[in-house]
Amino acid sequence: MKNIMLVACMAILALFLVGAGQAESIEAAIDNDCYPNPGTLTVPAGQTATNFALQVLSAGVNCYTGAAIEDKGWFIAIGDANGKRVYEYSYNVALSGEGKKQEPYGPLSALSLNQGDYVIYVDGGKGAHVLADYALI
Incomplete structure (x- = not known):
């Protein structure tokens, strides 16, 4: 009976993990020669990229x-850097030293991307880096 219960619990856990989506990461940087190294995100047919969370954002x-x-x-833009932006984040520091955060397209946590190709760029000079996680469901 204990073995049956264990198998049933494992099966239920597996269903939860499958339903949670596959964990993925995206990142972009600006290298030591000041060239952007954009990241790419491809959302396959029949899936959605969601549950975005910023892990690292550093200026250079x-x-x-x-x-x-x-x-x-x-x-994040559709297709390439000139494509329509679907998400944008900026943090600007005024002369007074006060910082201001802006997300003109809404919060990252609410971002949901349908099938397609997207590009990720970071601003902030040589050594700038961004890393974010998301799930494909």
Whole structure:
């Protein structure tokens, strides 16, 4: 009887894990030569990318002066960098030192992407980096 209960519990757990979606990550950076290294995200037919969560967003340094950059941001666009933006985040620091966060297309946690190809770019100078997780369901 205990073995049957164990098998049943494992089967239920497996169903929950399958229903939760496959965990994925996206990232983009700006390399030491100040060239952007965009990330790509492909949502296969019949699936949706959802449950986005930012893990890392770091600014780098000015490509010409080497001065630290406080402003940072990133975006996701359809197809390529010139495509329609579906998500954007920016953090700008005023001269007073006060920072302001903006997400003009809504919060990352509410983002849901249908089938298609997307590109991810980061702003913030040499060494800038963004890493976010999402699930395909």
